[in-house]
Amino acid sequence: MSIQFNEQTKIFHLQTKNTSYVFCVTDFNALEHLYYGKKIPLDDVRYISNRQIYSHVAHESRDDRRYCASVQGFEVSVFNSGDIRTPSVVFDYDNQADACRLRYRSHSIYKGRKPLAGLPYSRADEETESLEIVLTDDDNCVELTLIYGVFADTDVITRSQILKNVGGKALTVRKFASMCLDFYGMDFDTVTLEGLYLYERAQVSRAPLKRGVFKNNSLTGTSSHNHNPFIALCTHNADEDMGDAYGFNLVYSGNFSDEIAVDHLGDTRVIIGLDDTGFAWKVGKGETLLSPEAIMTYSAQGLGGMSRNLHDHTRKHIIEKEFAFSPRPIVINSWEASYFTVTEAKILSLAKHALDCGIDTVVLDDGWFRDSDKTSLGDWRTDKESFPSGLKGLCEKVHALGLKFGLWLEPEMVNEQSDYYKQHPDYVLSTSKLPLISRHQFILDLTRDEVVQDIANRIREELQGLDLDYIKWDFNRYATEASSFATEQGEVYHRQMLGAYKLLSLIKAQFPNVLFETCSGGGGRFDLGMLYYSPQIWTSDNTDPYARTYIQYGSSYAYPMSALSCHFTEGKCTSGRESTFEFRYRVASFGSYGYELDLSKYGAEEKAKLKGYSELYRKDEDLNLNGDLYRLLSPEEADYCAYMVVSKDKKKAKLTFLELYASGLVESMALRLKGLDPDKLYKNEETGEVLYGATLMNVGVRISDMYREKRTDGYTLTFVEV
Numbered sequence: 001m002s003i004q005f006n007e008q009t010k011i012f013h014l015q016t017k018n019t020s021y022v023f024c025v026t027d028f029n030a031l032e033h034l035y036y037g038k039k040i041p042l043d044d045v046r047y048i049s050n051r052q053i054y055s056h057v058a059h060e061s062r063d064d065r066r067y068c069a070s071v072q073g074f075e076v077s078v079f080n081s082g083d084i085r086t087p088s089v090v091f092d093y094d095n096q097a098d099a100c101r102l103r104y105r106s107h108s109i110y111k112g113r114k115p116l117a118g119l120p121y122s123r124a125d126e127e128t129e130s131l132e133i134v135l136t137d138d139d140n141c142v143e144l145t146l147i148y149g150v151f152a153d154t155d156v157i158t159r160s161q162i163l164k165n166v167g168g169k170a171l172t173v174r175k176f177a178s179m180c181l182d183f184y185g186m187d188f189d190t191v192t193l194e195g196l197y198l199y200e201r202a203q204v205s206r207a208p209l210k211r212g213v214f215k216n217n218s219l220t221g222t223s224s225h226n227h228n229p230f231i232a233l234c235t236h237n238a239d240e241d242m243g244d245a246y247g248f249n250l251v252y253s254g255n256f257s258d259e260i261a262v263d264h265l266g267d268t269r270v271i272i273g274l275d276d277t278g279f280a281w282k283v284g285k286g287e288t289l290l291s292p293e294a295i296m297t298y299s300a301q302g303l304g305g306m307s308r309n310l311h312d313h314t315r316k317h318i319i320e321k322e323f324a325f326s327p328r329p330i331v332i333n334s335w336e337a338s339y340f341t342v343t344e345a346k347i348l349s350l351a352k353h354a355l356d357c358g359i360d361t362v363v364l365d366d367g368w369f370r371d372s373d374k375t376s377l378g379d380w381r382t383d384k385e386s387f388p389s390g391l392k393g394l395c396e397k398v399h400a401l402g403l404k405f406g407l408w409l410e411p412e413m414v415n416e417q418s419d420y421y422k423q424h425p426d427y428v429l430s431t432s433k434l435p436l437i438s439r440h441q442f443i444l445d446l447t448r449d450e451v452v453q454d455i456a457n458r459i460r461e462e463l464q465g466l467d468l469d470y471i472k473w474d475f476n477r478y479a480t481e482a483s484s485f486a487t488e489q490g491e492v493y494h495r496q497m498l499g500a501y502k503l504l505s506l507i508k509a510q511f512p513n514v515l516f517e518t519c520s521g522g523g524g525r526f527d528l529g530m531l532y533y534s535p536q537i538w539t540s541d542n543t544d545p546y547a548r549t550y551i552q553y554g555s556s557y558a559y560p561m562s563a564l565s566c567h568f569t570e571g572k573c574t575s576g577r578e579s580t581f582e583f584r585y586r587v588a589s590f591g592s593y594g595y596e597l598d599l600s601k602y603g604a605e606e607k608a609k610l611k612g613y614s615e616l617y618r619k620d621e622d623l624n625l626n627g628d629l630y631r632l633l634s635p636e637e638a639d640y641c642a643y644m645v646v647s648k649d650k651k652k653a654k655l656t657f658l659e660l661y662a663s664g665l666v667e668s669m670a671l672r673l674k675g676l677d678p679d680k681l682y683k684n685e686e687t688g689e690v691l692y693g694a695t696l697m698n699v700g701v702r703i704s705d706m707y708r709e710k711r712t713d714g715y716t717l718t719f720v721e722v
């Protein structure tokens, strides 16, 4: 049993393989948080709740000041209920202060989990257990159900909650975070993934906590290029291998907020959920509001261990089973080859060349229904001049060559220049007379179900009978002034996200076996919400392998390698900077691999090289899909980057070393490997040398040995158990 409740002590103890999460019901029926971290026995740990009480703090008992509403840790903190610290939930119920003081009423523990209606969430397996705790106020006006999922195998605990208006008077929710977690003390660093367009998650930002509130959030209607819902708290001494590291994320793709609030006592509160800026949700009589799911993990093996937990959880419980561990398509995507000049002839030529390069899927990106980004989103009519056989004919021709066929879509958008916009100007997510424009397009108002259904039908009709193998689902602008002719202003951003998930589900239902790759102007919606629908996400429009090294390394803090779609592209790519074939392959093979270049420009020798890369990727793909990632050298700290991935049975490992800037230092470095079995003998497939895992991990590999003979910009070594 992962979830235990002790009737005597009123303690809930949630256990995963290596962690414990403990809280109790107090004498006044509040839920007091007691501990989260390394696994402990099922002892009564209520003794830590006896805190020294200061003046100016309110308490419920007239005689005993221990039951203090603003000193102890809580599982949920409602504003105006006595807790003067940063709240996780704010609501008004008919001007009644008492409605905010929620008390434990009942709980249930069960195997598996219930779906979160309309939202993405962690999928249960045989081991998963759930706990639901019902809290209400004394007058039974408001009911809050806290939902915990315990995923013992991945050391993850999930949290979400449902608020119900049971009293029937006006209830407006102004903040509704998915989780609240209190720690004694503030001896932590925060780690967030900062970035921007073309540099998503590239800056791993680590800073010690200070008193006050640290907020990592997005107001763009997406999880954004600029910030990411992932956040970690780790002890100051934590590194890649040791120290306490807590990782948090939100299974959501819209406006999120991670707040870390350090209070007057120097205690730390973590609040993860929907961003509350402009949020005001009216919950009518008998209605409910459901929060997205937050996930949390703890590792005593530092940030490396935390990442591996998150990777395992994402692969086992977020991504759809049928795709998570299966080989991914090796695509050739038409975008960087042809941009908007794409035609049927060009796609077929690309397909024929692809056959020489070990590629199995041809993806027709943007341009099949328009010749610039100025028009036609929303109309979804194939350009018959450029595609005389139609999509169906082209798809059949590609299939006849023995290749799979994929298509680009951007269903959530409409161009200002489109028939659809002319017919339905009120269908855009703005009530402005002159809506702000970005990439010549507007976001459709998906808070309205009729818009969701209408756009789904249009796409359904155009793609009817098409035997697609892959869909790239894009989203190319931020919501900047979201407002709707049909939806309450305070509900617009979240309802928009719910509409987007519904639209995704409708199109997915039309193509049940198709692999979806999501995208948002590169990696602007790289989050667990999207990974629930698509096993991989286009990581960034920046395909320069030097820049990509930072982007991919940063992304790996929260997301598994296979979730990152990475393409081998033209040498000059986005930056104009040259790079070798080898370097480009080494970087792109970090994730789910593919190509994005005009293959017709490549001669037989070069294509043979590309074929070799495709084969090499396939040979090692299982490591990307299943393996454990160890980060060795951060590109932000040195002129190099190194990481390795080790199979779960520790029989095979791959080390990648990338030299970003030529530096003499490389010559003298020994790189100590990680994650191997110390007692196993490994053969270095490159050099033939056989050494114990213990030797490779403690003495290391001398980089100069690799360099002296053939000075390159990095190398990949494979170690196999002998």
Ligand code: GLA
Pocket (backbone or CB within 6 Å): 335, 365, 366, 373, 408, 474, 476, 519, 520, 521, 522, 523, 538, 540, 541
């Ligand atoms: C976005 C994507 C690109 C490409 C273009 C097409 O920028 O990130 O990969 O699909 O849209 O317009």
